Amino acid sequence: xxxxxxxxALRSVAALGTLxxxxxxxxxxxSAISQQIKRxxxxxxxxxxxxxxxxVVLTPAGQAIVDSAPDVFDALERCVEAAQSVSDxxxxxxxxxxxxxxxxxxxxxxxxxxxxxxCPDLQVRVTEQxxxxxxxxxxxxxxxxxxxxxxxxxxxxxxxxxxxxxxxTDVGDVVMNRTHALAQLDRxxxxxxxxxxxxxxxxxxxxxxxxxxxxxxxxxEDADVRHLVDDFATQLSLVSSGEVIALIPRLxxxxxxxxxxxxPLERAPKREVHAAWRRSADSSPAIRVxxxxxxxxxxxxxxxxxxx
Numbered sequence: 194x195x196x197x198x199x200x201x202a203l204r205s206v207a208a209l210g211t212l213x214x215x216x217x218x219x220x221x222x223x224s225a226i227s228q229q230i231k232r233x234x235x236x237x238x239x240x241x242x243x244x245x246x247x248x249v250v251l252t253p254a255g256q257a258i259v260d261s262a263p264d265v266f267d268a269l270e271r272c273v274e275a276a277q278s279v280s281d282x283x284x285x286x287x288x289x290x291x292x293x294x295x296x297x298x299x300x301x302x303x304x305x306x307x308x309x310x311x312c313p314d315l316q317v318r319v320t321e322q323x324x325x326x327x328x329x330x331x332x333x334x335x336x337x338x339x340x341x342x343x344x345x346x347x348x349x350x351x352x353x354x355x356x357x358x359x360x361x362t363d364v365g366d367v368v369m370n371r372t373h374a375l376a377q378l379d380r381x382x383x384x385x386x387x388x389x390x391x392x393x394x395x396x397x398x399x400x401x402x403x404x405x406x407x408x409x410x411x412x413x414e415d416a417d418v419r420h421l422v423d424d425f426a427t428q429l430s431l432v433s434s435g436e437v438i439a440l441i442p443r444l445x446x447x448x449x450x451x452x453x454x455x456x457p458l459e460r461a462p463k464r465e466v467h468a469a470w471r472r473s474a475d476s477s478p479a480i481r482v483x484x485x486x487x488x489x490x491x492x493x494x495x496x497x498x499x500x501x
Contacts, residue, residue, distance in 0.1 A: 199229040201333070204259055212227055283312065284478035284479040287316045290318065290338045291321075293341065295425070327340070328349060337477075342400070354473075356470055357467045361466035370432060371453065376454050391437045393431045429453065
């Protein structure tokens with residue numbers, strides 16, 4: 194009988210290319226992963242990996258095992274669901290969730306608060322991961338559920354083993370001190386309104402920096418960027434000074450309080466947020482209640498205490 198842990202280890206090594214990266218993903222040492230692979234080779238009687246440079250590749254036998262692995266994990270998932278279905282149908286056990294940081298703050302955190310009361314036998318464990326990594330984790334079986342956002346307007350590339358549902362539209366607003374000149378405008382802001390003002394923004398390579406650059410694409414002048422800060426709470430601290438303004442997604446915003454206000458944009462930048470899970474877990478009570486808890490009607494608009 195093949196050891197399930199060894200099968201999961203081989204699948205991760207195949208996806209990531211090295212024992213070390215597989216060990217990091219699965220939470221083991223590289224030595225432990227190596228031992229699992231050796232145990233699997235003893236069980237099947239043939240080598241499953243071969244050295245290739247600094248990494249490893251699957252042998253034909255290893256590839257055959259990896260190709261069969263989804264059926265094995267799907268069957269195991271159905272076993273768990275069958276066991277739960279003969280009880281009272283209440284979600285229980287552990288649900289491992291991978292999600293991007295502001296999705297955790299704006300969507301998952303309030304959902305978990307609700308679930309802790311409504312589903313006391315269900316434990317939700319969250320790991321922060323970027324969207325591609327989160328989807329890989331669910332596909333590989335190291336997470337059960339992912340919350341991801343699109344990239345530059347393109348939906349995430351979903352492995353065929355996963356199902357998804359749109360759960361939220363995140364919108365960017367301009368945040369400023371209540372005394373700032375733009376705070377006096379009682380209408381959506383245009384790109385022309387934003388020219389000539391000093392900014393704090395996220396560093397290059399982030400979604401919010403892409404949003405920010407697009408705001409000035411048709412203005413014909415460079416933005417006055419005073420600060421590059423990745424953390425949104427730190428951005429708001431700098432905005433409080435009144436010197437700079439910031440473009441911040443609603444999911445990333447705490448309540449603004451009395452000192453700060455937000456203003457919508459005429460051409461508001463948006464990103465779509467999706468939940469993803471393995472198709473084999475479609476009937477899972479845990480997946481069902483988490484999707485319900487993340488429903489927009491349950492969470493509201495996710496504006497993070499929008500003010501002004």
